[in-house]
Amino acid sequence: MKPYDKLLAMRKSDGFHLQKLIVLPDPLLQEASGHPITAGLHVTDIGYFHKAEHHYRNRPAGCPSHIIMYCAEGTGWYSVGGSERHEVNAGNLVVLPANMAHVYGAHASEPWSIYWVHLRGTLSNNYIEPLLNEGVTAMAPAKTQKWLELFHECYGTLETGYSMQTMMYASQIAGYMLGMLAYGSGTDHESMSSKRAAEKSVQYMLQHLEGAVSLKELAAQARLSVPHYSQLFKQATGYSPIDYYLRLKIQHSCRYLDFTDWTVKQISSELGFKDPYYFSRLFSKMMGRSPTEYRNKSKG
CATH class of the missing domain: 2.60.120.280 (Regulatory protein AraC)
Incomplete structure (x- = not known):
């Protein structure tokens, strides 16, 4: 052998x-x-x-x-x-x-x-x-x-x-x-930095859904420059920070539509949208149906 x-x-x-x-x-x-x-x-x-x-x-x-x-x-x-x-x-x-x-x-x-x-x-x-x-x-x-x-x-x-x-x-x-x-499997410094920046920002966004935050504010909260922060956030989530923030607002608006009798105008105002028509257009684009159609759809 x-x-x-x-x-x-x-x-x-x-x-x-x-x-x-x-x-x-x-x-x-x-x-x-x-x-x-x-x-x-x-x-x-x-x-x-x-x-x-x-x-x-x-x-x-x-x-x-x-x-x-x-x-x-x-x-x-x-x-x-x-x-x-x-x-x-x-x-x-x-x-x-x-x-x-x-x-x-x-x-x-x-x-x-x-x-x-x-x-x-x-x-x-x-x-x-x-x-x-x-x-x-x-x-x-x-x-x-x-x-x-x-x-x-x-x-x-x-x-x-x-x-x-x-x-x-x-x-x-x-x-x-x-x-x-x-999901977030990387261990190199860049991957971990993007994950940490995204996680902190998402929590910050969730705490400020009723108002408005700017890209500059989000970058400052993450203690990064705007270009670097934007790059890291998109690397971690696939979306720009503001786009992600708007998506969180729309997701939150669904809860108001599901569990309250508030009007679309009231909901949009509660979530920091000054123009209810802009809110409705954004909702329709992200959800594939208007706020009213979403509310009337059977769920569960």
């Missing part, structure tokens, strides 16, 4: 203490790929390796599924597409795109404990794409706790049996897990 084959055999035969592992059967995956609920996104493999001393994978042709790995403790490393080797520490998340060569493994001195899930589906690229430029990502403790709760829920569901019922539920959980990662 060649040295490399001997090494692989050793890695495989040792196994990992406290490991969890579920590999979904091919017939079920084929059924899931054709089902309207699971075709877009579904789990193919999921597991947890505890202090995986000899964990090592080398896939020259990549994996047909996207791989998400979260390092709970210890250290490891990975490389994608022949790129430089990246170090992974406790609290780090790694995303490996499907069908791309990669290699990864645990450090022998302090082997990692990792949670991992393989995902496939017609919409999987859309879910994964926002995460691919992040490299090694660190999750905030609060987000990590929720994400791991979802992981265990997903694993526990699939553990109850191979069926389309469990696949459908696990698929919805997987979508939630990816959504959590995609």
